[in-house]
Structure formats: structure tokens, C-alpha cells
Amino acid sequence: MCRWMAWSGQPMLMDEFLFKTKHGLVDQSLHSRMGAETTNGDGFGVGWYGAGDGPAYYHSISPAWGDENLRELAAHVETRLFLAHVRATSGTAVQQTNCHPFRHGRWLFVHNGVLRGFHLMRRDLMLAVDPALYPLIEGTTDSEVLFFLAVTLGLEDDPPGAVARAIGLVEDVGRRHGVEYPFQGTIATTDGERLWAFRYASDGKARSLYFSTSYETLKMLYPDDPRLDDFDEETRVVVSEPLGDLVGVWNPVPEASWGVVQPGPDELSTFRPAPPVAA
């Protein structure tokens, strides 16, 4: 059920991480090692910040491994912050409007995981979306509804709080429909300046999530590795499963956590869903 990665750092061509790195995200679309499925071939998307207003995206229903346009874009778009996502559908249609990242204003959002029993709770969740945002929902995935719930519940002002309220609502609605463990997954969202990542599952067994260790640590670990010359101290990669083969580069994000990559020190905290307060 999907793999994703996020890059924040100095401007880089996207293909460095999508194609060139050993076990990069495109290789994970064909041979995921840690995902729920080996194959993530039901479309993909990349979103980036660069020229023009707000973030851009490219969504495709082809498998990432065979998409010629993705190779072109990855080799020719330079960006200091991007999200990429390869999809394995849990049942909803393979169509561009169901590809991540989803976008609202300056915000991008990717999700790996599932809202269990989504067909049971879809109507209730859609009703909980701000009516002004409702017409902006273009696809039919659980992930897009989750995103617009988070926007409804304050994503732009307080991302960790809004995601906690959105997942709390999903758990509440799911349980009312008899779903024991409604949420599963990892999330990344960004406004182009800061990048928030979340790992959580209602049953305590969330999909894997890793972040790269700090540049200073890397440089001490691998003083002679020329690949690290391209990085600076604000560089950070967050991934569903490790890229490449440098031992020690990747730190697992603990269960039930969220973190933020930002100018200056990053942060890592405990994540706890915030159920809706009864009226």
C-alpha cells in the first residue's frame, strides 16, 4: 500500500533519489522490500517547489518504473523540497485524481496506509469536510479525504494538531461503524518551508518510516564518501524504506510519532490522535 519519500535540502535533481540511488523510490515501485505489497504499480506522483506559484505536481497512472515522462522530469527538475509517492491501490480506481501528492494552496500531502472500512465511513467523513472545501475533492481515495479533513481541522495553522484531530475523527467514525483499528499509515505534509512526517496505526503496528541522520553524523561516519559533498547541514530525507546501501544513514521513526524538518534543529515527538469532543 504505497511507498513515499521526501527531500528537503539544497536544490537537487529529483532523479538522484528516484532513479540513481540504489533501491531508490522507482525501484521500490517494482521491488519494495518492506511494504505490504512488493509491487507499487498503480500510478505515482511527484510534487515539488520551484519556479512559478506554489507547488507543482506530476501525476501518472502508469507504473513509475515505465514512465518515460517521469525520467525526463526527474532528470531536469531541480528543487530544494519534493515529495514522491508510488501507489498500490487498496481498491479505489487507478486514475490521476487518486494519485498523491494531494495539494491545497501551498500544501502537499502524501499517505502510505489505509483507512480500514473506508466504504463504510466515506459518507460520514465527507460530511465532516468543510463545505467550502468539499467541491475541491477530485478523487475517491481515503487519503484525499483524510487530507481535506486535516485542512478542515486546521492544517495550515497547526499541522500536528490538525492531523491528530483528523485521525482521531477517523478512529471515532470507524469505531462507530464497527471497525476496530481504523487507521494505519505514515504521512508527510509540507507548506514548502517545513516538512511534517507522521507514523501511527490504531493497532500499534504502523508502516515503516525512516529519516536520514544529520549531515554532521554522516560526515563523521563516512569521512571519505564523496556523495556527502553534495549535502549540507540542513539536508534531510524521509522515506518509507531505506534508499541505497550506506549502513547507519537511516533512523527508524518510532511508532506513534511525528517529526518536523525545518530550518534549525528538527523535532521528533509522540503522536496521539485527538478524538472529537462530544458537543
Next chain:
Amino acid sequence: MCRWMAWSGQPMLMDEFLFKTKHGLVDQSLHSRMGAETTNGDGFGVGWYGAGDGPAYYHSISPAWGDENLRELAAHVETRLFLAHVRATSGTAVQQTNCHPFRHGRWLFVHNGVLRGFHLMRRDLMLAVDPALYPLIEGTTDSEVLFFLAVTLGLEDDPPGAVARAIGLVEDVGRRHGVEYPFQGTIATTDGERLWAFRYASDGKARSLYFSTSYETLKMLYPDDPRLDDFDEETRVVVSEPLGDLVGVWNPVPEASWGVVQPGPDELSTFRPAPPVAA
């Protein structure tokens, strides 16, 4: 905003009407004469009854004129009842789940026209869909919501009544949102045995709709035309705009009418939307 056709009669290859007839439906996808747009290139669909359970469909986001698979199917699928539809989007995404005909059980449904101000009323209309049907809505068009409203309001038992109630609801919701003339269009729906067609617009200026005259009339008009040897007396074609070049073949369906093609005599009646009764 779309063109469609319906065939009911003895088994025929679909390409007779889609490709071979002069100004057939595929030609209309490129050169519509009477539609709101000349080009209907935003995907298409065909639905037919034949082998296997229930109706089949083929939906594509390619323009009909260039779709190689459509040529193949049309030349090799024989059917006694089919609907075909070429789309010109009024804004919603070009994706297979937005292609007509829509299907529920044994029913197929096509629509040419628009629910004006659909973004304003989408949420209210979705709420009016039977919650048990809600998860079956796969696309984002006004037409699909209209279809599931009709199913909610009794399509399977009373097609003319259900469509009248669905359009009545659309007009009611639209007007509450300040839309003066909420509905515009023509509709065909079938259960594989009978075929209902509707022509109606809130402002009294509906899209064009024609049906073929009876076989007996045709035979009298054109006693020597060998093309008519392929037809029998139960054969009927309903179209957004005339196919071919036989003068006298086509009867316009009057404004605000519905008709049914069925074994035995067909019927044509006045159509009047049935607004919801206040609770």
C-alpha cells in the same frame, strides 16, 4: 457537452453506427453539428448487452476518433441493445470513472447536458443519495450523481417517475443555491429490455434529441433501399443528432418529453419534473 446514441433491435455489430454510418457517433466526436461544442474529445464509453451477466461497458479517456480498441470492439461485438456516448467535459476530470454509460446492476445510463452550478449543489445532492448506494459512486460528474439520485428515487420500478423526481430535486436544490435554470439535457437509460429517453431543460431549451421512425414508415419511404433489409419492425435508434443522410428517417423528440422503446408499440409522453414534497 456530449453526444450519445442508443440502438435497440436485432443483433448488430456496433461499428455500423459508430464508424460506418455517415456522420456516425465517432464522426460526431470530432465534428458535431448540433452540440454545444464541435469537439467531444474528452473520453467516451459504450455499454452493451450480450454474453455474460448484465451489461458490459468499455470506457476510455482517449478521444473516440483515435481509439484503436474502440474500432476493434465495435467491429467484433454484436448486440441487440447498446448505448454509446462521446464526452465534452464541463470541467470535471477526464478519467474512466467519469465516462458514460454509468451502470448499476442491469441498468445503464447516459446524459448529455449539465447540472448548472454543480459545484454549489454537489454536497447536498450527494447527501440525498441512498447511503447504501453512496460508496458506489466512483467518479465526480454531475451525470453520475443524477443517475444515483434516480436509482435512489425508484429507477428500477418506475423510470419516468424516478427521473422526474431526480430532476425535480436538482431544480429544487439548485434554486436554493441561486441557480435559475439548474437542469439541461437529454438522458437515456435501459435495463436491457426497454429503453427510456428524456429531453428536458429548466429554461425550456433542451439539447436536441431524435428517434428513428418506424420500420414500416421507412420501408414505405424507401422501398428500394437495401440498408433497410437489415432492420426489423422492432428496430429503433435514438440519437443526439441525426446519423447518415436519409431524409425523413429522424423525428425530433419534443421539448419536455420522454419516450420508451419496448417490445410492441413505443410510447411518447410529456415530461414534468416532480419537486420533492416538503416534509
Next chain:
Amino acid sequence: MCRWMAWSGQPMLMDEFLFKTKHGLVDQSLHSRMGAETTNGDGFGVGWYGAGDGPAYYHSISPAWGDENLRELAAHVETRLFLAHVRATSGTAVQQTNCHPFRHGRWLFVHNGVLRGFHLMRRDLMLAVDPALYPLIEGTTDSEVLFFLAVTLGLEDDPPGAVARAIGLVEDVGRRHGVEYPFQGTIATTDGERLWAFRYASDGKARSLYFSTSYETLKMLYPDDPRLDDFDEETRVVVSEPLGDLVGVWNPVPEASWGVVQPGPDELSTFRPAPPVAA
């Protein structure tokens, strides 16, 4: 590098073998057990004989496992002879014109395998195609060139001889370009009446190929299995790798063999490429 299957027998819906059978061909597109690759997600095709003139095909660049139209067709097209193929490209573009089966007149053709060093020999092989057939080559695969070489060399009159001459030519041209083992693979071709299958590799290690045992054997092996009631004595399935779970159903085709499924007794013979005779 691809998986395929062929059915010849009483009229059946295609989905019996593509979707419903355990480890059917669509499952093999995602989880092949015996292929060179696990994933065969670079498009697919089906070709069948039924209504209309000559064989029909449906080609798609989507993975077979996610193609909604394939589900529809498979569940609604009934045929007594069809070929189906899921593709894993060895480098050429993922596009409909590169999807199998290829067609010429009444003939269909599928290939699982590779012409090694095809980029080296493509020009020479294209030159060897009958100039009258040359404009009919629409794609860029090695398999399509092989098919048109076989047509050039007499496929319509002597299929085993023509395939032997075509592969002999490939080996000759390949070796002149320094390729030691130019051909690898299995082939099926049919005129709608008889079905020929081939297994051969220049290095003696061809891809797997199986055929179903005779109906009488099956009935003796499984006297109480109701699935066999659907079959008659002329029924035969040929597959890259076994479908389903009935032990004893499948016979491996030996290395360097060809066989023909036809009315009356089928045949199985040794295959030997026929190199071109020097002028």
C-alpha cells in the same frame, strides 16, 4: 519477460482463465512464479475469434491487474479460441502497438522471450521482411519483427516451417553481429482453426511451457470434479506456467518442440531452426 496463455475449446467467457482460476494469467501479471521477472506490468493484450470478420484484439498499456476494461471484456466476451499475453518489456516502449497478440489477416501471434542484441540486428531483420509487409509493422518490438519474418517466410502455408526459418534467420543474423545465443522463448500462433505452440532457445534453456492433458485423462483423474463438466474432448489450454491447483493437469512441453492443437488428435514434434541457405 512476459507470460501468455491460449485457449481452444468450446465457447467460454475469457475471465474463467484470466481472473477466476487460481493463479490465472492476471495473477501472473503481478506474481509470476516461473518467469524471468515476477512482475509483468508493462501492458497486455488479448485476441479472440468470435463475431465480426477475423480476430479481434484489445491492447492496453496499463498493468492487466488494474485494467477495468479488461475485467469487463473478460466477463462478457465468449469465444472458442483466444490468446492472452502480459508483458514485461526488455526495453522497448510501453505502447499499444508493442502489445501482443500481433495480427495479420486471420492470424494472431504471441511471444514470451527475447531476441538478444535486437538493437544490433533490428535493421537487418527489418530488411528481410517482405517490402509489401514492411508498412504493416506498427510497433518496435523484437516479437513483432519475428512475426512478420514468419509471415514473410510462409506462416500462412506452413507454420512450423515458417517459424523454423524465421528463428533460423534470427540466429544467423545475430551470430553475424556477435550474439552467441540470439533466440529465447515460447510462441503461439493461430489462424482461428488450429493453434501452434513453440518452445526453443539457442542455448537450450527455453522459457517454460505447458499444455493441459486430454479431457479423457482429466476425467479419469478427477471423476468428481464439476469444473470438468464445462470441458469437452477438444478442449486444450497452453500456458507459460500452470494455472490453478489441479495436480496432473499440466504437461511440460519439452525443450525444442512444437505442437499443434487441432480438431482430432493433436501433435507434438521436435523443433529445429532452419538457417537461411546461402544464395
Next chain:
Amino acid sequence: MCRWMAWSGQPMLMDEFLFKTKHGLVDQSLHSRMGAETTNGDGFGVGWYGAGDGPAYYHSISPAWGDENLRELAAHVETRLFLAHVRATSGTAVQQTNCHPFRHGRWLFVHNGVLRGFHLMRRDLMLAVDPALYPLIEGTTDSEVLFFLAVTLGLEDDPPGAVARAIGLVEDVGRRHGVEYPFQGTIATTDGERLWAFRYASDGKARSLYFSTSYETLKMLYPDDPRLDDFDEETRVVVSEPLGDLVGVWNPVPEASWGVVQPGPDELSTFRPAPPVAA
């Protein structure tokens, strides 16, 4: 049979010309005024120079007017030189490998027009392509073969001479196959530094071609137009048919001409095909 445009000047977002300009290229895909067809909906492509090595392209088989990814790219890719092309096929398949611009090394190439009787001369023309380039031909259009003939005949060293020799060869081969007027069209090609454009037809009636007048002229004509503040004196646009509504902006390129847009003064000369010299 296609429309194209080329931009050379200061860095601009592509959507300025593709979407924002009145009667921009995407509008021409739906409503061409001067083309052989009104609709150019059989795929499109853009190629540009920017970050990364060599030119990038984006090819799509969707109509340009409905392609969401094109809107995204156009609004977020900034470039000082790009080519864009909307396609109306003259018969070859709608597939990405048939979309312009074609690319070889640093070179891009677009063509609007046709090699008449291409199916008759395809084999001979393919044989005339340098065998080392032959495997690089990925599609099946006349235009791509013309491009690789030009590369074979010296495009990288002498673009006007190479195009003259390529068209001379096409005319020679065509006439030997009984085609009276084998070539028709306009061409643009660029190495990222200079941009060459050609207008020529064997029968003297070539497709239209226009270039923007010099910035200085524009500024004198429209001293108060703020749009011109974005332009500098090296800015030049070349188009199949005029964009926008500024009278006096566009100069027709005369029949049988070629021109080059380059740093310093541009040039415009007579074009004359160079037939092959008999050995």
C-alpha cells in the same frame, strides 16, 4: 496536421504562451484557424532547455486541452528556449513515441505537415538513415524519419544544408514511387543555442508560419503595452499561426524560406531542397 510554436528569449514560464495568451497553442489544439484540421487532439509535446543535461521533453497522448500535467508543467517550468507541438495524426498511431519534439543529443525537432505517400517510401527512407542511428528511431511517424535523415545528413554541423538534403532525398524517393509532391510542411529545430525554422512544400503551398517582429519594432508600435516590458531585444517567437491579438506583431515567413534565431541579428534566406547526387 499539427501546430507548433517556439520561444527563444529571457526565461519565461511556458504557460504564458500555451495557456494564457489569447489563441495560445493549447487553444489551437481545439480551435485551429489556419491548420489543415480544426482539431489537433492526437497528443502533444513540449521540449525545453533548463536544469539537468540537455533538453527535456514531456510527451502525452491526451489532447493538450485536457492534460492536467501539461497545465502543471507549463505553470512551473521556466525556460529561455522551448518548442511545443500539438498533433493531428495523418494516420500513424497516437502514442508517446510519435509525439514531437523528437530529440537527439542536444537537438530538438518539430514538424507540421506530411510526407505524402509515406507508406510507399518508409522502407527506402529508413534504409537511408545511418545504421548507427537506426536503433534510436522509437516511433513510426514520417516526421521522426525526416529528423533522423537530417541528423544522418549533417544536422549538427549545417542545419539548413542537412534539412535541404533530407527534403531533397524525400522528394527523390517519393517521385520514384510516383508521388508528385512528396513534402509539405514547416519545421523547427534547435541545439539550445540557435533556433532554425523552415517553410517549404513540393507544390509551393506550404503550411503557414509566422515570426514575431523585433522587440524594438514592437516597442515603437505599442509604447504603452506593459506586456512588452517582459521582453528583451533577443526575444523571438515562431508560430504556425498567430497567437494573441496584437496587430502588427507577426510577420509571415515567405514560401520556401528558412530562418535562424540567434544571439545578434537573425537571418532569413531562401530554402531549396538539395537532391542526392547520383553516385
